[in-house]
Amino acid sequence: MPHRNSGHHPPVISLTAAQESPVYGHGMQSRRPASRTGRPRSATADAAILAATREALVELGWSKLTLGDVATRAGVAKTTLYRRWAGKNELVVDAVAELFDELELPDSGSLAADIEGVVLQFAAILARPEAKSGLMAVVAESTREDALRSRVRASIVDRQKRLVVEGRARAQARGELPAEPDPSTAARTVDLIFDMVAGAVVHRTLVSGEPVDEEWVRGFTAVLLRGLAAEAGRTAAG
Amino acid sequence: MPHRNSGHHPPVISLTAAQESPVYGHGMQSRRPASRTGRPRSATADAAILAATREALVELGWSKLTLGDVATRAGVAKTTLYRRWAGKNELVVDAVAELFDELELPDSGSLAADIEGVVLQFAAILARPEAKSGLMAVVAESTREDALRSRVRASIVDRQKRLVVEGRARAQARGELPAEPDPSTAARTVDLIFDMVAGAVVHRTLVSGEPVDEEWVRGFTAVLLRGLAAEAGRTAAG
């Protein structure tokens, strides 16, 4: 249970102040004076709303999910929902992001076992219906809205990518992967690995609709590792 | 210009009859007696509707796209739209599927060049805003509806996968990839390659939001090919 998040899923303005960002509202109220005085927002309402959102995602899916329905399920007024989230997109991002809290990098001693462990965890999350219907929908919407894209990146994507960074560092320390001294090259390699791993698992689960079982993971890891083994200093090859 | 499609994008019941499938309607009219007599459906209306759908996808995105708006753009009545498509999902699938018509397998003589060519084509399609906003949205919806899933698979996914099958066969003929006599193992390998290639490109483009340029493609292809080179008969390795 390492690295506790410093306030991700508390949805919008996590009472911690220290940010005057435009993250808050829909654009309705202009200023946000750090929220010092007044009645604080109910934290239990947040949890109830996000849980209700996931429940509605399972039962209704993305397109038929309505904020009024979520409010009823959560036992709060619809207006409360609109005070905290700008709309359906932002709400679902936060609701889905909580699913990825359990994602952890195992320390199994070998890079292959690490990858297989992470991939199986990732696949288990993606197999849940609330993740299936919610995740790709917000990704699709985020291609049109920069604010939503940033939110998805901060809440979901970057947390996954960190596992790649850490796992790669461990593997390099063990000598299983070649070191890359140039930080720019290293960043590109991390991006490539991340897109290959996450992309393959997501595509297998959501597009192909096939399960990510141990047999598939073994085959995938074998191909990936063989491809990465001697992957130093050849980006300029032609 | 090989393999001309035998009628994909003509949206629903391509006048070719020869199918009594449940593909047609919303479930409103029960039977479809092969549509022999009567006024035929306007083919130009189909093209106009699908083009209008892509236009609306670019300007409005998935969630704000309405069928009434598409009908107005296409110059047809809203009722005409509902006579041909069951809803927004089916319409967008057909509109997006047409984007992938141009996808072709180059015959460049080496597997690496073939992969790089296909990936760049695929990435160019995904870079278009109508593909970005539409494709992932219908994939998300298809996780809840089997009928929609079949439609996505038939119209989009299987056409992509065929490129993998053909490219792999050519590479095996050249000796660049090991042969796999067992058809079951071969099918699993094709699925793995497909999910790795398509998944990485999709993830890079839509989730990471980074461009698939030649540099990235070279790096990706290098890793993939090295991983596949000696990939015969080791699925049972432990």
Next chain:
DNA sequence: GGCATTACGCTACGACTCGTAGCGAAAGCT
């Protein structure tokens, strides 16, 4: 304690979209 400030639940509202029904006219086939 009192006061200012903010969040809450509730109701109500206009605007919009949905999907369908019904009509008369148009465009094919035999």
Next chain:
DNA sequence: AGCTTTCGCTACGAGTCGTAGCGTAATGCC
């Protein structure tokens, strides 16, 4: 001709959206 199906159009009830307004509840500051 006659038959059949599609087309454009209008209209409709149902449902959702996002906001406004109100009175009340819960905090911090003096």
